[in-house]
Amino acid sequence: QKEVEQNSGPLSVPEGAIASLNCTYSDRGSQSFFWYRQYSGKSPELIMFIYSNGDKEDGRFTAQLNKASQYVSLLIRDSQPSDSATYLCAVNDSGGGADGLTFGKGTHLIIQP
Amino acid sequence: GAVVSQHPSRVICKSGTSVKIECRSLDFQATTMFWYRQFPKQSLMLMATSNEGSKATYEQGVEKDKFLINHASLTLSTLTVTSAHPEDSSFYICSASFRAQYFGPGTRLLVL
Numbered sequence: 001q002k003e004v005e006q007n008s009g010p011l012s013v014p015e016g017a018i019a020s021l022n023c024t025y026s027d028r029g030s031q032s033f034f035w036y037r038q039y040s041g042k043s044p045e046l047i048m049f050i051y052s053n054g055d056k057e058d059g060r061f062t063a064q065l066n067k068a069s070q071y072v073s074l075l076i077r078d079s080q081p082s083d084s085a086t087y088l089c090a091v092n093d094s095g096g097g098a099d100g101l102t103f104g105k106g107t108h109l110i111i112q113p
Numbered sequence: 114g115a116v117v118s119q120h121p122s123r124v125i126c127k128s129g130t131s132v133k134i135e136c137r138s139l140d141f142q143a144t145t146m147f148w149y150r151q152f153p154k155q156s157l158m159l160m161a162t163s164n165e166g167s168k169a170t171y172e173q174g175v176e177k178d179k180f181l182i183n184h185a186s187l188t189l190s191t192l193t194v195t196s197a198h199p200e201d202s203s204f205y206i207c208s209a210s211f212r213a214q215y216f217g218p219g220t221r222l223l224v225l
Contacts, residue, residue: 036216046214100159100172
């Protein structure tokens with residue numbers, strides 16, 4: 001049974017600071033890693049995906065992957081109140097999302113103005 | 114990112130009736146679509162993988178005769194909840210793959 005673990009939070013971060021969200025996964029065979037943002041009552045919105053060890057940056061977001069430690073993180077720089085949401089970490093066994101995703105329970109992030 | 118639509122966005126039905134939910138990929142062709150379910154304060158759980166032109170693959174514990182999936186074209190998958198009961202009330206979300214999975218806006222089902 002694959003498991004994806006996240007701290008449920010809430011994680012409270014002042015506006016303008018860096019928010020750091022963490023995720024660990026149990027299946028060493030996982031190949032693809034995704035971060036989604038979900039606002040209350042809405043469906044998940046893709047933020048980033050990462051396949052290789054190291055960092056991947058996209059605007060204010062940086063995803064970090066360490067397969068040896070089975071750990072993936074998301075950094076949000078210059079946090080804005082609109083970043084307040086639940087952040088879901090998801091993994092699957094294939095590249096490109098060809099298989100279904102296993103989700104963590106999500107971290108509730110609150111950006112304090 | 115890719116655009117996925119879902120219809121209806123919300124449905125209320127009586128216990129015992131069937132409900133059909135449509136999922137469309139609007140700007141790309143998707144040979145594979147996925148159906149998830151999310152109960153309040155829980156994360157998304159994969160129900161089934163919908164494959165264009167072939168039978169769907171269901172996750173363990175998901176009844177294939179209760180949740181009928183049809184993927185008749187490269188842009189449309191449907192999920193029919195047959196003989197719905199109150200415990201089927203949930204947020205049903207589809208996704209389509211285009212390098213990553215992009216989710217539709219979801220369908221909130223309430224069975225009375």
